[in-house]
Amino acid sequence: MKKVSFFQSIQWKITAIMILLLLLAIQVIGAYFSQGLETDLKENFEEGIEERLEVLSYNIKEAFLQDRPEDGSGPTLEQDVANILALYGQSEVYSKLQIVDRQFRIVGTNTQADDIGKLVTGDSNVRPAIISGTPSRSIQRNQSTGERHLVRIYPMSNNEDEPMGAIYLEASMEEVYQQLSRINNIFLNGTLVAIIISALVGILVARSITKPIKEMRKQAQVMAEGDFSQKVNVYGADEIGQLADNFNEMNEKIKVANHTTEEERRKLSSILANMSDGVIATDEAGKITMMNDPAAILIGQSIEQVRGQLIFTVLQLEEHSVDFMELQDSGSLTIDFSDDNQFFLLKANFTVVQDERDQFAGLITVLSDVTEQEKVEQERREFVSNVSHELRTPLTTMRSYLEALSDGAWQNDEIAPQFLEVTQNETERMIRLVNDLLQLSKMDHKEQEMVKERVNVVPFFHHVLDRFEMNKDESVRIERQIPRDSIFLWMDKDKIIQVVDNIMSNALKYSPQQGSIRFRMTKERNRVKIMIADQGPGIAPEKIDKVFDRFYRADAARSRKLGGTGLGLAIAKEIILNHQGQIWAESKEGNGTKVYFSLPLISRKREG
Numbered sequence: 001m002k003k004v005s006f007f008q009s010i011q012w013k014i015t016a017i018m019i020l021l022l023l024l025a026i027q028v029i030g031a032y033f034s035q036g037l038e039t040d041l042k043e044n045f046e047e048g049i050e051e052r053l054e055v056l057s058y059n060i061k062e063a064f065l066q067d068r069p070e071d072g073s074g075p076t077l078e079q080d081v082a083n084i085l086a087l088y089g090q091s092e093v094y095s096k097l098q099i100v101d102r103q104f105r106i107v108g109t110n111t112q113a114d115d116i117g118k119l120v121t122g123d124s125n126v127r128p129a130i131i132s133g134t135p136s137r138s139i140q141r142n143q144s145t146g147e148r149h150l151v152r153i154y155p156m157s158n159n160e161d162e163p164m165g166a167i168y169l170e171a172s173m174e175e176v177y178q179q180l181s182r183i184n185n186i187f188l189n190g191t192l193v194a195i196i197i198s199a200l201v202g203i204l205v206a207r208s209i210t211k212p213i214k215e216m217r218k219q220a221q222v223m224a225e226g227d228f229s230q231k232v233n234v235y236g237a238d239e240i241g242q243l244a245d246n247f248n249e250m251n252e253k254i255k256v257a258n259h260t261t262e263e264e265r266r267k268l269s270s271i272l273a274n275m276s277d278g279v280i281a282t283d284e285a286g287k288i289t290m291m292n293d294p295a296a297i298l299i300g301q302s303i304e305q306v307r308g309q310l311i312f313t314v315l316q317l318e319e320h321s322v323d324f325m326e327l328q329d330s331g332s333l334t335i336d337f338s339d340d341n342q343f344f345l346l347k348a349n350f351t352v353v354q355d356e357r358d359q360f361a362g363l364i365t366v367l368s369d370v371t372e373q374e375k376v377e378q379e380r381r382e383f384v385s386n387v388s389h390e391l392r393t394p395l396t397t398m399r400s401y402l403e404a405l406s407d408g409a410w411q412n413d414e415i416a417p418q419f420l421e422v423t424q425n426e427t428e429r430m431i432r433l434v435n436d437l438l439q440l441s442k443m444d445h446k447e448q449e450m451v452k453e454r455v456n457v458v459p460f461f462h463h464v465l466d467r468f469e470m471n472k473d474e475s476v477r478i479e480r481q482i483p484r485d486s487i488f489l490w491m492d493k494d495k496i497i498q499v500v501d502n503i504m505s506n507a508l509k510y511s512p513q514q515g516s517i518r519f520r521m522t523k524e525r526n527r528v529k530i531m532i533a534d535q536g537p538g539i540a541p542e543k544i545d546k547v548f549d550r551f552y553r554a555d556a557a558r559s560r561k562l563g564g565t566g567l568g569l570a571i572a573k574e575i576i577l578n579h580q581g582q583i584w585a586e587s588k589e590g591n592g593t594k595v596y597f598s599l600p601l602i603s604r605k606r607e608g
Contacts, residue, residue, distance in 0.1 A: 026194070030187050030190070031187070033187075034180075034183060034184055034187055037180070037183060038180050041176050041179060041180060042173070042176060045150070045171075045173060045176050046137075046150060049150060049152065049169070049171050050152075053152060053154055053167065053169060056084070056085075056167065057154055057156055057167055059084045060081065060084060060099055060108075060156065060165075060167065061156050061158075061164065063077060063080040063081055063084060064077070064101070064156070064158075064164045064165065065158065065164075066080065077101075077107055078107050078108065078116055081099050081107050081108030082108055084108075085097065085099070085108050085109075085110055094110060094169065094170070094171055096109075096110070096111055096168070096169070096170035097109065097110040097111075097167070097168070097169055097170075098110075098111075098120075098167070098168040098169075099165065099167055099168075100120055100126050100130065100165050100166050100167075100168060101164070101165040102130060102163050102164055102165050103119075104119050104120050104126065104127055104130065105118070105119055105120075106118050106119075106120065107165075120168075125153055126153055126166050126168050129153040129155045129166050130155055130163050130165060130166045131163065132155075133155045133157055133161070133163060134155065135152070135153060135154050135155060136151075136152070136153045137150070137151070137152055138150075138151045139151070139173065147172055147173075147174050148172075148173045148174065148177065149170045149171060149172055149173060150169075150170070150171045150173055151168075151169070151170050152167075152168075152169040152171070153166055153167070153168055153169075154166060154167040154169070209240065211235070212232070212233070212234075212235055212240050212241070212243075212244055213240065215232050215233060215244075216232050216243070216244065216247050219231075219232050219247070219251070223251060223254065226258070228251055228252070228254060228255035228258065231248050231251070232244045232247050232248055232251075234248075272292040273292065273293065275292065275294060276294060277294060277366050277367060277368050278291070278292060278294040278295025278296070278297070278298045278299070278366070278367035278368075279291070279292045279294075279295055279364065279365070279366055279367075280295050280311060280314075280364075280365040280367065281353075281362060281363070281364055281365075282311050282362050282363040282365075283361075283362050284359075284360055284361050284362055285310075286310050286311055286312065286363060287308050287309060287310055287311075288303075288306050288307055288308065288309055288310075288311055288314065289307065289362075290303070291303045291306065291307075294367075295367050298346060298367050298369060299314060299315070299337075299346075299367070301314070311363060311365060315335055315346075315348060315365075316335065316337070317333070317335065332347055332348060332349040332350070333347070333348045333350075334346070334347050334348075334370065335347075335348055343371060343375070344369075344371050345369075345370050345371045345374050346367050346368065346369060346370065347367070347368045347369075347370045348365055348366070348367055349365070349366040349368075350363060350364070350365055351363070351364040351365075351366075394426035394427075394430050395426075395430075397422065397423075397426050398423050398426050398427070401419040401422055401423050402423065404419060405419055405420075450492045450495065450578055450579075451492050451494070452490050452491055452492050452579075453490070453491070453492075453493065454488055454489075454490055454602065455488065455489055455490075455491055455493055456486050456487065456488055457487050457488070457489050457491075457521070457528065457599075458482055458483060458484070458485070458486055458487055458521075460493065460496075461482055461500070461519070461521060461530075462480070462482060464497055464500050464501075465478060465480060465504075465519055468504055468508070472508060473508070473513075475513045475514050475515075476508060476511050476513075476514075476515055476516065476517065477515075477516040477517070478516070478517050478519060479516055479517065479518045479519065480519050480520075481518065481519065481520035481521065482519070482520075482521045483521065483522075483523060487521075487523055487528060487601075488601075488602055489528060489599050489600075489601065489602060490600075490602050491579055491599060492575075492579070495575045495578075495579075496575070496579075496599075498571065498572070498575065499571075499572040499575050499576060499597065500530075500532075502568035502569060502571060502572045503532045503568075503569070503572060503595050503597075504517070504519075504532060505568065506534075506568065506569070506595075507532055507533075507534035507536070507593075507595075508534075510534055510536030510537065510593070511534045511535055511536055512535060512536070515534070515535040515536075516535060517532065517533065517534050517535075518531070518532070518533040519531070519532055520533075523601075524598075526600060526601055527581070527598045527599060527600050527601055528598065528599050528601060529596060529597075529598045530596065530597055530598070530599075531594055531595070531596050532594070532595050533592060533593070533594040533595075534592050534593055535591075535592040536592050536593055537589070537590065537592075538587045538588050538589040538590050538591050538592055538593055539585070539587040539589070539593055540589055541587075541588075544585055544586070544587055547569055547585055548569045548570055548572075548573040548583065548585075549570065550567055550570040569595075572597070576597050576598075576599070579599055579600070580600050581597060581598045581599045581600060582596075582597065582598045583595070583596065583597040583598075584596050584597075
């Protein structure tokens with residue numbers, strides 16, 4: 001590196017700045033001098049007052065101690081005091097001078113003669129000074145004129161330290177302050193001149209230093225905005241010039257590094273934006289710094305809401321107390337985000353990020369929605385359990401009766417037919433169950449095709465209900481509310497018959513003696529709604545949404561006794577959904593159950 005001469009170095013510039021600082025120090029010294037001068041002037045003024053006060057007090061004491069004839073032939077105390085004041089108390093600085101005896105009576109003054117003989121006021125400090133024998137000093141400002149006065153109370157006592165009186169003195173200090181003001185003005189003018197000269201020199205020196213620094217600062221701001229195309233001007237070979245060269249080299253290196261980083265950032269942003277899983281990044285303290293859109297959707301909060309919060313708080317994992325470094329070993333966690341209205345599970349996979357020193361630097365969390373997967377798995381487990389249970393009961397019954405028959409019951413003419421009838425009923429029940437399962441399986445795998453046709457549903461539903469009229473118990477009534485006008489739907493007749501059969505069968509099973517079943521069809525704007533209502537025991541509110549689940553029975557014992565498989569409404573739901581319709585139920589315990597399903601009307605486009 002080239003050696004820099006002294007006059008080219010920044011040290012010379014700093015030396016010039018130090019000279020200006022020295023000039024500033026001189027001004028500070030002048031200020032201290034002014035303060036010291038003010039102190040000296042005040043002290044000299046008070047010393048002069050004190051000397052005069054001592055002479056005056058000596059003569060006043062002599063006048064107080066002088067013996068006076070009782071016949072009053074000689075001068076009075078007031079006359080002696082007046083003579084002393086005329087001789088020693090006349091001065092331009094005395095604004096007020098009073099002589100007070102020990103009875104607190106004014107015996108002499110340089111202001112108003114009629115004050116002689118008056119008592120001093122109670123708010124004055126003269127009385128305490130006479131009683132205690134303690135002198136007092138204070139500087140007070142006249143409220144009317146604004147002048148500052150030195151107030152002295154000088155108590156007097158005889159040779160036996162008995163109080164004789166006091167001298168009250170007010171001396172104007174305006175001359176002192178005027179003199180100080182003139183001196184301060186001189187220093188102020190000198191200081192202003194020095195400041196102007198120092199400012200001019202300082203500006204010239206500072207400009208030579210700050211100009212390249214300002215340019216580098218502006219360039220740094222431009223670089224912060226992502227523009228690395230400009231260069232800093234190099235004005236000399238001093239340290240600032242070399243700093244400018246290094247700054248330009250750094251600019252070029254940052255440009256290359258920024259380009260590489262930006263390219264990697266775009267790749268990462270593209271990956272994160274197109275991921276179906278949510279990704280959350282944290283710092284070394286576990287606070288969230290970055291999150292993609294899928295993660296925001298999964299947790300239901302935006303990045304602005306969660307930035308800076310602990311990831312464990314956001315993911316509701318406080319109770320787990322999982323250590324950061326143990327997360328990678330634990331692999332993943334399943335987090336339950338369910339509430340009263342929705343079942344929602346998230347799977348969180350954690351990866352620990354380490355710095356170059358293998359220290360914990362953050363956490364990457366990948367979130368996946370496993371709600372449907374868990375539902376499917378739960379339904380699979382329930383399905384296997386339910387099928388096993390539904391098949392085990394009739395098989396156990398059949399085995400028991402067959403064992404009894406094989407043990408000789410077949411020879412009994414009364415028992416053998418009953419056992420065979422039970423075995424046949426259980427066999428038919430298993431056949432119905434297997435057929436229903438096969439039908440649901442085909443629907444799940446879209447293997448069962450719908451044979452839809454244009455059907456007038458008014459006579460169609462009358463025909464279906466007529467079948468139930470012929471086979472129902474005579475004590476149960478079926479009430480119909482079906483419009484007379486023709487209504488056409490596009491549907492699979494066999495499948496809709498199966499839906500009505502399943503719902504009506506349930507209604508007949510649970511209807512009491514002398515009860516009634518209502519079948520009502522209404523035409524709405526773009527659909528037909530059918531309601532089938534019974535007068536059975538009803539369903540509890542917490543169970544009403546589950547009646548369309550597979551193998552679900554509101555009254556399991558009675559339903560199984562009546563031969564139900566628990567799949568009828570589940571099949572009905574699948575059929576209605578395949579017709580782009582809806583199915584639902586309403587019920588109150590003790591007031592029966594209403595099952596609704598709707599089918600879409602034929603659109604004008606299809607009719608054409």
